Amino acid sequence: xxxxxxxxxxxxxxxxxxxxxxxxxxxxxxxxxxxxxxxxxxxxxxxxxxxxxxxxxxxxxxxxxxxxxxxxxxxxxxxxxxxxxxxxxxxxxxxxxxxxxxxxxxxxxxxxxxxxxxxxxxxxxxxxxxxxxxxxxxxxxxxxxxxxxxxxxxxxxxxxxxxxxxxxxxxxxxxxxxxxxxxxxxxxxxxxxxxxxxxxxxxxxxxxxxxxxxxxxxxxxxxxxxxxxxxxxxxxxxxxxxxxxxxxxxxxx
Amino acid sequence: xxxxxxxxxxxxxxxxxxxxxxxxxxxxxxxxxxxxxxxxxxxxxxxxxxxxxxxxxxxxxxxxxxxxxxxxxxxxxxxxxxxxxxxxxxxxxxxxxxxxxxxxxxxxxxxxxxxxxxxxxxxxxxxxxxxxxxxxxxxxxxxxxxxxxxxxxxxxxxxxxxxxxxxxxxxxxxxxxxxxxxxxxxxxxxxxxxxxxxxxxxxxxxxxxxxxxxxxxxxxxxxxxxxxxxxxxxxxxxxxxxxxxx
Numbered sequence: 001x002x003x004x005x006x007x008x009x010x011x012x013x014x015x016x017x018x019x020x021x022x023x024x025x026x027x028x029x030x031x032x033x034x035x036x037x038x039x040x041x042x043x044x045x046x047x048x049x050x051x052x053x054x055x056x057x058x059x060x061x062x063x064x065x066x067x068x069x070x071x072x073x074x075x076x077x078x079x080x081x082x083x084x085x086x087x088x089x090x091x092x093x094x095x096x097x098x099x100x101x102x103x104x105x106x107x108x109x110x111x112x113x114x115x116x117x118x119x120x121x122x123x124x125x126x127x128x129x130x131x132x133x134x135x136x137x138x139x140x141x142x143x144x145x146x147x148x149x150x151x152x153x154x155x156x157x158x159x160x161x162x163x164x165x166x167x168x169x170x171x172x173x174x175x176x177x178x179x180x181x182x183x184x185x186x187x188x189x190x191x192x193x194x195x196x197x198x199x200x201x202x203x204x205x206x207x208x209x210x211x212x213x214x215x216x217x218x219x220x221x222x223x224x225x226x227x228x229x230x231x232x233x234x235x236x237x238x239x240x241x242x243x244x245x246x247x248x249x250x251x252x253x
Numbered sequence: 254x255x256x257x258x259x260x261x262x263x264x265x266x267x268x269x270x271x272x273x274x275x276x277x278x279x280x281x282x283x284x285x286x287x288x289x290x291x292x293x294x295x296x297x298x299x300x301x302x303x304x305x306x307x308x309x310x311x312x313x314x315x316x317x318x319x320x321x322x323x324x325x326x327x328x329x330x331x332x333x334x335x336x337x338x339x340x341x342x343x344x345x346x347x348x349x350x351x352x353x354x355x356x357x358x359x360x361x362x363x364x365x366x367x368x369x370x371x372x373x374x375x376x377x378x379x380x381x382x383x384x385x386x387x388x389x390x391x392x393x394x395x396x397x398x399x400x401x402x403x404x405x406x407x408x409x410x411x412x413x414x415x416x417x418x419x420x421x422x423x424x425x426x427x428x429x430x431x432x433x434x435x436x437x438x439x440x441x442x443x444x445x446x447x448x449x450x451x452x453x454x455x456x457x458x459x460x461x462x463x464x465x466x467x468x469x470x471x472x473x474x475x476x477x478x479x480x481x482x483x484x485x486x487x488x489x490x491x492x493x494x495x496x497x498x499x
Contacts, residue, residue, distance in 0.1 A: 052411050056409065056410060068443075080412045080413070081412065082412075083409075083410060083411065083412035084411070084412035085412075086410065086412075087411075088407065089408070090403060090406070091265040092403050093403075094403035094404050094406060094407035095404065095407070096404045096408075096421065096422065096425045096426065097404075097425075097426075098381060098426065098428075098429070099425045107407070108411055109410060109422050110411050110413035110414075110417045110421065111411055111412030111413060112499050115414060115416070118287055118417060118420075119416055119417065121420075163407070167412070168409050170307075173265055198495050222417065
């Protein structure tokens with residue numbers, strides 16, 4: 001049964017310490033194909049929200065479903081199957097430094113390939129081809145055999161995106177994907193994310209500290225204030241008053 | 254406060270010296286005997302060189318095989334005793350077992366294995382394996398506990414299994430360290446294997462002990478010289494390999 005929602009979140013709370021909630025009863029419905037940008041001050045819960053969607057952080061309460069798969073309440077095996085459909089891109093890229101670019105991208109295939117050969121580092125030919133294709137899509141086919149840590153920050157983030165594409169997910173979560181990069185590279189990375197949203201129809205949830213960038217790329221904006229959703233709507237509805245409500249006084253331009 | 258500490262240190266040291274019979278005067282009186290010992294060792298008796306070289310080779314073999322096997326056996330134990338990746342149920346039992354077996358030195362293991370499998374190099378190999386496995390497992394687990402969390406998160410997020418996460422997120426981060434620790438252990442095991450022969454566990458130590466006991470000091474000095482060259486050679490080779498890893 002096809003549900004039109006890519007991500008359904010109901011009453012999601014995450015506790016960082018007893019009595020301190022990083023997320024407080026968040027409800028959010030993300031339709032398929034959306035490009036959601038999550039805005040908020042640092043500490044508002046953007047990272048926690050994204051990491052709760054694939055349960056890299058354990059929620060205290062609430063329900064998360066992604067592409068029809070239950071994330072909350074799933075057994076470890078069910079959770080792995082659900083995660084296969086959820087790609088993730090990180091602020092610090094999180095590549096394995098010492099291995100080749102191609103091997104990093106192949107890691108995206110891990111949930112698709114047979115277990116034992118994968119532990120020996122063997123991937124079936126179609127999966128290798130898939131990985132190279134994804135690398136080509138981010139313009140780094142020529143760098144396949146280089147060690148990941150010899151690449152620049154922007155290139156590493158493109159490799160991380162290729163790793164996520166190799167996973168063939170339904171949804172991609174990107175946690176401040178441009179925050180560690182030179183401003184000039186922001187448009188490159190956000191442009192690649194927009195392309196995979198438009199061309200592959202992937203649903204994207206991207207957290208952004210930069211309002212202008214967020215409004216330029218998002219089809220839908222979610223504002224987080226102290227762990228709660230304080231705005232939800234199209235970019236055109238984000239007035240200066242809304243920005244001030246999300247960021248408080250001294251809001252960034 | 255610090256005066257009191259200095260006072261306590263002096264009292265403790267004095268008591269330790271008294272209780273162990275440490276006596277600088279006796280050491281001074283012993284110097285002529287040491288010199289006499291050295292004089293009687295010279296010149297080295299090179300007729301025993303061929304048999305000594307053979308025994309030295311055996312010692313290197315004991316250390317190589319023992320360290321190699323231990324480096325592999327320590328892999329699962331290193332992961333199972335690392336706080337950040339070990340399953341909760343296994344972490345404490347494995348840690349406790351490792352501390353217990355690590356408290357015994359290679360030489361003591363040699364005594365046990367000579368009793369179990371008889372005199373010879375096999376007992377020596379087993380002794381090296383027993384001690385090195387536990388000490389490497391400890392070093393491995395510390396390496397695993399020091400890894401970057403980010404790549405592990407990234408591999409976890411792909412839907413990989415626990416073993417795949419270890420293989421692709423953890424192992425590439427720690428493998429160079431593991432190899433470096435194993436080589437370092439090889440260097441210390443060469444020294445440890447030198448004395449294994451004293452308790453009948455094979456190698457060059459047997460010759461050293463025999464020549465000393467039969468008061469054949471020129472032959473003993475040949476054994477010592479070969480030992481020194483052997484240890485320096487292995488240290489050099491292993492050190493060169495380690496530098497290429499990091």
